[in-house]
Amino acid sequence: MDNSDGAIAEPLDLVRLSLDERIYVKMRGDRELRGRLHAYDQHMNLVLSDVDEVITVVDVNEETFEERIRSVKRSHEMMFVRGDGVILVSPPGRS
Numbered sequence: 001m002d003n004s005d006g007a008i009a010e011p012l013d014l015v016r017l018s019l020d021e022r023i024y025v026k027m028r029g030d031r032e033l034r035g036r037l038h039a040y041d042q043h044m045n046l047v048l049s050d051v052d053e054v055i056t057v058v059d060v061n062e063e064t065f066e067e068r069i070r071s072v073k074r075s076h077e078m079m080f081v082r083g084d085g086v087i088l089v090s091p092p093g094r095s
Contacts, residue, residue, distance in 0.1 A: 015040050018091040023048075025081065026088040030056040035079065044083030051076040 008014055018037050025033040025046065032055075035048030055072040 012040075012042065014091055015044075015089060018089075021092045022050075023092060024088075024090040025086060026090075027081070028085045028087060031085075032056075033079070033081065035076075041083070044086045044089070046081040046083070046086070046089075048079045048081060049077065051079045053079075 008017070015037070019039075021037060022034060023037050025035075025048070027033060031053060033048060033051055033053050035051035037046060038049055039047040053074045053076060055074075057070050057072055059068045059070065060066070061068070
């Protein structure tokens, strides 16, 4: 099916239209990524550049059982994301 006009006929068409754009990716393990999409495949394996990663960590005090939630932020120049860890991919906002 030719979708050169930018129409969305299949779910991966939305990802295709986001090539070379900054996208948001929610991952398993309370990880979130924001980066520029360079490549993808049918398994949702992704290649991203200029990636900002946020990992949410819950620390539990063993004596009081009090939970403390903190965020760990990291930056990566280039990243390969394995598709089986992807929960959600959000394209950039379009006006």
